[in-house]
Amino acid sequence: MTTSSAGTSDAAPALSAAAPGLSDLPEPVRESVAAYLSLVDEALPGEVLGLYLTGSVPLGDFHLGSSDIDAAVILASPLTDPERVRAVHEAMPQTPSFDATYLSVDELALPPDPTRTVVFYQTGELQAETGGPISPVLWSELARQSIAVREAPGLVVHDDHQALEEFTRTNLTSYWTPKLAELETHTAGRPDDEVAPAWIMPWFVLGIPRLHALLTTGAIVSKTEAGRHALHHFPEYTPLITRCLTTRTGTPETFTIADVAPTLTLCRAVITNALAR
Incomplete structure (x- = not known):
């Protein structure tokens, strides 16, 4: 993954090193990720180009019982109908919650646009809302310190520190x-x-x-x-x-x-x- 920067501060951390594979993740995370990929690939065959973990897992701060699993699902084109993945999230274990945001390759190459509708699963609810989790925080997390469980070929993420x-x-x-x-x-x-x-x-x-x-x-x-x-x-x-x-x-x-x-x-x-x- 490469990053696109605009107004980047010298204090911004460098892009993280090569991400570990599934075997290096905490067991509850590994099991949830494997289950999710199996389910989402069946629901969206051939459409899931990448899966990146953000939040507590790549920061080494995952605690079963108090942490969710945060993921960005990278698709070739935007997901507009949440019903296409409802069964996926209904079949996932409730604990730890697998919170996913569905994003397209083209979206990530540009600054985050909070006026766009995004499909995401959070706090036990599948939603399609304007803005949602879309923000410079998510873009920067993806660019700097995410774990690529499935790496999207040639993915570019716009990371603007300012x-x-x-x-x-x-x-x-x-x-x-x-x-x-x-x-x-x-x-x-x-x-x-x-x-x-x-x-x-x-x-x-x-x-x-x-x-x-x-x-x-x-x-x-x-x-x-x-x-x-x-x-x-x-x-x-x-x-x-x-x-x-x-x-x-x-x-x-x-x-x-x-x-x-x-x-x-x-x-x-x-x-x-x-x-x-």
Whole structure:
């Protein structure tokens, strides 16, 4: 795979080395990928040119029970009818979730176009929506650090680091800031000892520092690495960040409403600091 760059920063990481084969993947990932390829090749015979894993797997941060398998399915032409792959995803195991985005070779050679409709499977639902997961993040993940389970011949991915940074800044203000406000509103007035859903605090505490890390280092990092990054830059929140990192590895931690206030303070400090860079 080759990349097409525009406005690329010197801090952008280099294209990763040759990807490992199926035998080098964690067993649950290997089994899911093999099952998916068998199913999708039957549903779309001869159309699946490539399959690339993104997200936690190539970053070495896959944890069964807390991680999904993220994949980009490369087709010769755009997939417009989600019904063609519905049976594929219905037949796949629910855990770990196999989240797939269907993209064409021509799409990836150009900047991501959020006005286009894309078929994707995410959070247990097959969807066809404008934009969807299409963003400079996905394009850069594919170009820099994906694992090619099936390599699409001559694939070119447009990787624009300046666009990636601009998207990240916008995401901090348009997505994460309102989500923090929702968390604050939803938990206001609840007793401090009320147990909160286990995923909420780690989602914020490990998610937002990923964007800070990108703007600071130029690299797309895993959630675990984002937690370590936050420990370094915001050490006063070490107990909260450490507990969130512990849940990432599969060891249960109990979070309560009392954890909301430090989560909000930390995450807002991370956003403010990131936007100042």
